[in-house]
Each structure stands twice: as structure tokens, then as C-alpha cells.
Amino acid sequence: MFKKVVIKNMFNFLFMVMVCIPEWSHALTVDTLTYGSFGKVVIYHPETAPKAVVLFASGDGGWNLGVVAMAKQIVKEGVMVAGFNIRHYFKSLQKQKVGCYYPAGDLETLSMTLQKKYKFKQYMKPILVGYSSGATLVYGALSQAPANTFKGAISLGFCPDIELNKTLCNGSGLSSHVLKENKMYYLEESKKLTAPFIVLQGVADSVCSHKTSLDFVQNCGQFAEMVSLPKVGHGFSVPKNWMPQFTAALNKIVNSPSYAERMNGTPLIRDYNNPEESAPENLPLTIIPSAEKEAKSLLFFISGDGGWTGFDQSLCKSVASKGVSVVGLDAQKYFWNSKTPARAAADIGGVIEHYMQLWKVNKFIIAGYSFGADVLPFIISDLPAELSQKIEHSYMISPSENADFEIHISDMLNFGSSSDTYDVIAQLKKMANLKPVCIFGDEEEESTKLNFIRAGAEIVVLPGSHHYNNDFEKLSNVLYKK
Incomplete structure (x- = not known):
């Protein structure tokens, strides 16, 4: 499926440059690559063979500060993390002459590219992780993708609205409606999810209401769940207040049945x-x-x-x-x-x-x-x-x-x-x-x-x-x- 959905535009998508950055002196390493619509992608390698691959979409602030700290925490769980700037990605999407956007195809292509590049012996279905606007994106990608495209998704600070000039394609299970024409769309609750969707939401979140997110998740069927974080707002700035819950969510997805x-x-x-x-x-x-x-x-x-x-x-x-x-x-x-x-x-x-x-x-x-x-x-x-x-x-x-x-x-x-x-x-x-x-x-x-x-x-x-x-x-x- 990936081939026919994505390959048509592959020549617009395949510019890649590999650069090594010795960010740490110990075994944990970081690489960057420039890849099509995603622009600069930062890859964090665990010290041992990765047990999973995480594709991490930033919030509106881009790939810096808070999400970098998150990625450095997440990679300690033995997973390879590939992080990208959602602002760059959205800007690239909006140049496409299409009726709707299909990020699921882009994310699957990125995952396959990374795993070929780093010579994975067997392909691992990636886990999607997103913060703030990235949290909305990964929900949309998981919902629109055919079953078994992704292992699951974790959204940190989730709101159901997405700011784009066009909405996401329905694909296999997504639906949406207009909030502001050509500016903002509401991604609706999907009861067709076929992989875990776990939301980590701060009780004190003033950007994305805890109650709104809870109501949304409860209407998404058996594969969706919400984890409330009592000491967290929208910033996720203190790892000890959310990292244990994230680790549990990650392991739940990694260990879920195929x-x-x-x-x-x-x-x-x-x-x-x-x-x-x-x-x-x-x-x-x-x-x-x-x-x-x-x-x-x-x-x-x-x-x-x-x-x-x-x-x-x-x-x-x-x-x-x-x-x-x-x-x-x-x-x-x-x-x-x-x-x-x-x-x-x-x-x-x-x-x-x-x-x-x-x-x-x-x-x-x-x-x-x-x-x-x-x-x-x-x-x-x-x-x-x-x-x-x-x-x-x-x-x-x-x-x-x-x-x-x-x-x-x-x-x-x-x-x-x-x-x-x-x-x-x-x-x-x-x-x-x-x-x-x-x-x-x-x-x-x-x-x-x-x-x-x-x-x-x-x-x-x-x-x-x-x-x-x-x-x-x-x-x-x-x-x-x-």
C-alpha cells in the first residue's frame, strides 16, 4: 500500500543528507538528516539495539528546548527516536496541490528510510509520539492509516484541532469538520482505531483542556486511553512528573500483540x-x-x-x-x-x-x-x-x-x-x-x-x-x- 500512495511523489520527497553530530561523549549518539517534507530530522540512538522506533512530532515551538529534552528522556528507554519540526512539515504540506493531507504515508516512508539506513534486520512498525500540535498530528496519522501501519501513538498535551489550510484525508478511519475554513479543522473521535492511542494529559493544562481531551478519548473506542498527570500543565517541563507514565505507555504499546x-x-x-x-x-x-x-x-x-x-x-x-x-x-x-x-x-x-x-x-x-x-x-x-x-x-x-x-x-x-x-x-x-x-x-x-x-x-x-x-x-x- 505504501508504494502506490507515496511513490508517485517520491522524487519530490527524497533529498537526504546525513550528518553526524557528536553531542554526547558516551555511547548515546545523535545524527541529523534532511528528508523531504520533514526538513531536518534529528535521530537519537540508544546505547543498545533499539527495541522500538519512535517518530516524534514537535509542538508549534519547533524541534528545540522542551521536545529535545523529552527525546533525550525517551531514548533512555532503549528506543530510537527521530524528531522533526512540525512547523517545517506543515509549511511543506501546504505547498502540495492536493485536496487533503496524508501524513500517514510520509511517516511510514520516513520510518522505512531510517530502518533501511541503519540496517535493521527486520522492519519495526513505528510508534508515533507527538507533543501539543504534534499530538494532534500523530492522532490523525494513526486514524487515517490502514491497520498495522503503526504500532501505536502517544500524544502529550492533546487537542483535537489542527491548524492547516486543508484537513487530513479520511483514509481508513478519520473524519473531520471545519472550524475556520482554510485555517483550522477539528479531527473527530475515531471508533475505528486498530492500534493503541494513549494520551498523557496534564490536569493543569490551560491550552488543551483536560476535560475536553478526556471526553474525546472516551469516545474513541477500546484502543484509546487517557492518563491524567496531576502535576503537569501543558509544558511537560519536569520529567519526574510524566516520564514514569510515558514509560508505562511506551512499554504497553511495545508489548501489545501484533x-x-x-x-x-x-x-x-x-x-x-x-x-x-x-x-x-x-x-x-x-x-x-x-x-x-x-x-x-x-x-x-x-x-x-x-x-x-x-x-x-x-x-x-x-x-x-x-x-x-x-x-x-x-x-x-x-x-x-x-x-x-x-x-x-x-x-x-x-x-x-x-x-x-x-x-x-x-x-x-x-x-x-x-x-x-x-x-x-x-x-x-x-x-x-x-x-x-x-x-x-x-x-x-x-x-x-x-x-x-x-x-x-x-x-x-x-x-x-x-x-x-x-x-x-x-x-x-x-x-x-x-x-x-x-x-x-x-x-x-x-x-x-x-x-x-x-x-x-x-x-x-x-x-x-x-x-x-x-x-x-x-x-x-x-x-x-x-
Whole structure:
């Protein structure tokens, strides 16, 4: 999902300069980088391998004084903190010619960039933290993002109003209304949150009313909670009056169950910390059993490069409701480190064979979304002949013309990622009997659709853009009809 939402404007987004600043003499270090709409981002590294990644949005005062002190306290909890000046970010947003703003995409891109830069072995869903106006921003980003984009959010000194010339896009769960046209908007309570949202609010806060914030949080559903701070106003100037509560909130989010664990599926693996392990049972999978006692078929589904999000989960649950058991691969985790088509086909083929035997089905469907769609024809072509003969149908949902077997932001960043790209159109032309059906939204690029038609692919066009208006029933009806 990340790819199609963000990559379109990537060339406007990818200016990066790395500068080291020896701010401390001991092991704790600080770096800065200049990154697109965020401008200068300050990265605080813990003394040990980070247990989490925090993206910290400042208040209206910018990245200085109070928020710097906050970040230095937070990094002591063993997390990497990346702080940015919200004034610079808002100024950059307001130069964009768009109908609404989607900071969730920017924040996800920043997180992926940082984790590639610092060579994280496995991608960690970031935790959003914001102070004052930053507290409002991170709530909005968490609400609008697909489920499983972020691990959670902590807002320090929260108000529900945001000062921008346009509001934030609704996305997956946000709504808003005008307070002052082209100046200020009210972000409404979302009951669709799918990750923890914790507000730390000073009882003596004279800027953002404690009662107003409490009423707001209480209307946000099960994932939202408020922590009242008796000795704190709006400034959070005395760490001992809020840091213990922040630490508890942070650890609660870090230790909260993963999205896959909460979705009633049974991941085949509990821990995917060893990307060198080649056994199929070590794949990051989500299992969604058929709604019917005996599965009619099996769908193997490869997610987009945003990972296994609410889009993938909702679509595959809709397919499962039709009597098809689903095995879903989290592409963000699996392809975080480079794979070859042969390696991916061997891993995926082993899993498909396992579940075909388990569920007693003799045919299967294979599909991919976005990044997952791009790699699909190469994987199909490398499956063992005996297994590929059992493919009932194959589908590429919103594919691109080129594929990569590693998650990365852009070759321009030169992060040591694989420079190999694979020509999807050329691969489709080679496929005779196993050519996948390609699905596009009617708002997606016409030129891309035409190139797939010229490659001989069957095209299905549905209403919407890259997310198909979240009409999972209509999309699942293409993947499987009773």
C-alpha cells in the first residue's frame, strides 16, 4: 500500500543528507538528516539495539528546548527516536496541490528510510509520539492509516484541532469538520482505531483542556486511553512528573500483540528475527480459515510493501467468507531483505503444499497486491511444474511494470539495497498458460493498464484507485465466485 500512495511523489520527497553530530561523549549518539517534507530530522540512538522506533512530532515551538529534552528522556528507554519540526512539515504540506493531507504515508516512508539506513534486520512498525500540535498530528496519522501501519501513538498535551489550510484525508478511519475554513479543522473521535492511542494529559493544562481531551478519548473506542498527570500543565517541563507514565505507555504499546496475533489467524511463525532461515515454516504468515467447514479452495495472497495491513486482512476475510481458506504472506517482513525469485518460489511453494494437504484441497489460487502483484509472475514461473499445474486462478492486483525482490525506498537513496529490477511486462509475455489476470482501479494510470493489455494479460477494471474504495466484497468476487 505504501508504494502506490507515496511513490508517485517520491522524487519530490527524497533529498537526504546525513550528518553526524557528536553531542554526547558516551555511547548515546545523535545524527541529523534532511528528508523531504520533514526538513531536518534529528535521530537519537540508544546505547543498545533499539527495541522500538519512535517518530516524534514537535509542538508549534519547533524541534528545540522542551521536545529535545523529552527525546533525550525517551531514548533512555532503549528506543530510537527521530524528531522533526512540525512547523517545517506543515509549511511543506501546504505547498502540495492536493485536496487533503496524508501524513500517514510520509511517516511510514520516513520510518522505512531510517530502518533501511541503519540496517535493521527486520522492519519495526513505528510508534508515533507527538507533543501539543504534534499530538494532534500523530492522532490523525494513526486514524487515517490502514491497520498495522503503526504500532501505536502517544500524544502529550492533546487537542483535537489542527491548524492547516486543508484537513487530513479520511483514509481508513478519520473524519473531520471545519472550524475556520482554510485555517483550522477539528479531527473527530475515531471508533475505528486498530492500534493503541494513549494520551498523557496534564490536569493543569490551560491550552488543551483536560476535560475536553478526556471526553474525546472516551469516545474513541477500546484502543484509546487517557492518563491524567496531576502535576503537569501543558509544558511537560519536569520529567519526574510524566516520564514514569510515558514509560508505562511506551512499554504497553511495545508489548501489545501484533496485528496478526489479534486477527484470529494463526501465524505459522511466532518470531521472524532470523531472515537467513530458509525453512518455509519461518515465513511471516497470517492464516484465515474458510468460513465453511470444508474449504473449497486455498488462496495464497502476497501483501503490498506496507506489510499485512487492514486492506489485506479485510480483502482476505471477504474471500474466506466464500468458503476459501487463505494463507497471507507479509511482504514487508519477508522481502525486507533481498530474495531471489527462485528462493521466494521455493518458500511459498512449500507453504502452499503444506496447507493443501492440511485442508485437503487439490487446487489453489495465488494472488498479490501492489508489490506482491509485481513479484507474482516470477514466483509462478519458478514453482515446481507439478505444483503450478494445480493453480486454479492467479491475480495481480494493481501491478507495476517493474518488480523488486527487496523492500526499499528508491535506488536513489543508495542504501545498499539490491539494484536488480525485474521487467514484469516481459515476464508476462513469456507466460503462456499461467498468465495472471490483472486488476486495476479505474482511477489508476491508463498507460500502465495499456501496457499490460499489450502483454496479453486479461484486465479487470473496478471502481476506485489503489484501494478500490475499500469495496472488499466487489474485489473478492473477482478473486473467487461461489
